[in-house]
Amino acid sequence: MEAKHSHGCKGGEASGGNELPVVTTASGKVRGTVQYTNDLLDKPVYTFKGIPYAAPPVGDLRFRAPKPAVPWEGIRDASTLGAFCPQDMSFFALIATKLPHTVTDEDCLTVNIDTPTLEKNARLPVLLWIHGGGLILGMGEQFPYTSLAAHQDIVVVTFNYRVGPLGFLSTGDENAPGNVGFLDQVQAMVWVQENITNFGGDPGRVTIFGQSAGAASVCYQVVSPLSKGLFQRAISQSGVCQTCDTFSKPLERAVMLAEELGCDTKDTASMIACLRQKSTDDIVAAHQRLFMKIADLGFTSPFPPSVDGVFLPAHPNVLLEKGQVNTGSYLLGVNNHECGFLIPSSIVPNFGQGMDEETFSAMLKTLVRQPYPVSVQDNIVAVLRKAYCNGGDQDDPLATQYQFTKIMGDNMVVAPTASVADRIAGSGHVYLYENQYIPSFLSADRPDWVGCDHDDELLIVAGAAMLDVPRQDGGIMSFSEEDKKTSLYYMAYWANFARTGNPSDRTGGPVDSPTPTVPEWPQYTPGNPAYMKLDLTSSADIGFHPDRMALWNDVIPKLVAASGRDEL
Template sequence: MFSALLHECLVPVANLTSGGPNSLTPDADLDPGNVRAAPEIHTKLGSLRGKYESVKGKDTGVHAYLGVPFAKPPVGPALRLAAPQPVEGWEGVRDATKQPLMCIQDLGLSIGLLETVGFIVDLPDISEDCLYLNVYTPANRPENAKLPVMVWIHGGGFVLGSASMYSGSALAAYQDVVVVVIQYRLGLLGFLSTGDEYMSGNIGLLDQIQALKWVQEHIHNFGGDPDLVTIFGESAGGVSVSLLLLSPLSEGLFHRAIAESGTAALQLLFQDDPQPALQMVANISGCSTESTEKTADCIKKLDMENILTIAKEKELRYPLITDGYFLKNNVEELFLQHQLLNVPFMTGVNNHEGSWLLAQVNIKD
């Protein structure tokens, strides 16, 4: 029931039209009044100019800040497949009115899957420079508001998805909360591992940690309460939520958690051996497997053409591994030993869970 309510409010952008239910579009009207003027917010990193978004059924909509950086761009051999680094500040006022570029993925597959479930959407392009988040905050919030914060982690099997696919405008306006929609590195660039220090793995999950650190430091500037943060996600986002509960790195970063249609109990996602995926990537790219150091060095220097070729390889399954850092032990042991954050946790599934996938299956006698 609660999951259904959340999805009624946090809906794919493809459902939205200007002035329609839960409106969030690049062309949403800007009105010249007080709360409806293009809003500017000041943080210790720099200033951001967002935009006003109307929401059907509400007299006052939200202020939206899109494409807000929460980490350094993870580009170049030193930062590719490495833990995210804190974002640097900027001079002047940063434009925060456009959706961020999506993390590297098979864009054609993403569009095709959206069309399969009835959504036609003009998605942004893809880029390694993708560690950004969107913030939606009620436009009529008091000056010193301390509203609850909800951080959405998108699904997509850890290989697809983006912040631009979801709008937090209706949830923010109707429930009087600040909504944050994050992105994280996917597929090869988010989860490939050598199993040692050269590419430790779980990088996409570390991106999520970095985004939550940003929320703790800056969400008060948007009217949010850093001491009242709920993380929630669906499918791979739900798995991420439950993994964050198991990670010691999450301590103090959130206070409630909701996993929809996916948890870390999905053991097929977890492997102690990262070598099969690593070997396949090395074979496709031509990188040496003489040592993990040489393999990692080669992969970190691959050109984008090679990266995109690998991103489209449908047989690749990137493991979530016990890395000794994000996950101190394997997931089953952590659950059995009750080594998880002591915060309220809600989980559930939908009726006919996954039934839309049947349309993709050819049944043979």
């Protein structure tokens, strides 16, 4: 996870004068700034930060769906980011890059915009970013999208949404219906529909894209009836709905949090009234304690999404099977070693030094404990051992650890992604990828056996290699020429898809920036399961790890069905 605030880019004045850009929104006027990338010094990008897209979700609005933004008088300063939504910020000490700031506040529902033009008739495609962070942390602008806007003539919008218990706590009734973090995302999309024309964007060509829990959020928006018509295309990087799966007993978790905070839990109305009186600091601290208490139940957030009957009428698998989706154009994919380093480093004891047989067995049992019935868990563990460890050296702790990283990545990200691709490909246009590029600025700090890990593509897709990105140690991130070249390719694929629905079709693309012609990316269909191996030199292939995908998406579900309990 990387970070950088726009003031780290080369800044300047708007072309043709000294005035900073002012744009009118439905709530009032905002004044932004002008930024440039290091390689396009004559192409201004107009940036606007911290614009409210909803009313502050405080007081009685805590745990409720967002309300429209409150109008303001005069011209609002939009030169700096707003506060991030309340969360435990300690995780960010693990990343190399410097955060733009560390201020959190419950009044956090703001959008940020990077646009290469302010012409209302420009009608440029819009990429709307949904950040990751397990639905428990994260921020809209952890790193800037100035390069993507400049190089590809795209309007890029980022935003904060509520996370953790403030975003996903549910009592299963009207007192706290849940999924309000997803409803924030819907409200941000509504804001884009109402305002983006004035920032040079086309409300009829909006592509939502996200990574990890943000990619899962994209998938949830694809199946939710509430977001129908608010976007046209979707991109999920390293995650789909099942990566952040629903939980069927949300009230249990709400009660646990209330007990942590000393609230009476005899009825939901008084419990939520009590929780509304607690400080955000107390709620974040209680959430952390709860996280540790349920850690042995599996790798899951204490407050996952829930089937609420409104945002989510049924489990995403059911909606996907019925073809109830909001887009016919979906680009999705994975990195080739999703749980190679970052994620296991935070949950596996002494990760990197190998894994003994006892730890391996315990971790496998934890992996299958939450989603699968007790009667079949031992069978699933046996099947996984045979599939991933057959022929391997079980006396080699490093080999055992590596096998676990592949099992974990396939379970969390790869197999669910393949499943969603299969379900949508029959009726829509699907483009599938496996990213294999390891950025130079990450590879130096990791063991050689780690492939392209979770988060590795973030700065590449954003084009950060063409900016000055500050490090936590006070220096500037170092990017290789290969990083820059790969970034130009990836930005072109993403922007082409946003423009035309085809990542290889550059029709309507920019003529004034170094945009490469990219290798042809074939469509993924049931009869031709083609996918793109993204790298410095990308190439297409057929058959997306069919044996491993069949194990997770066919063999294990049949084991579950045979045990007498439906997998949902």
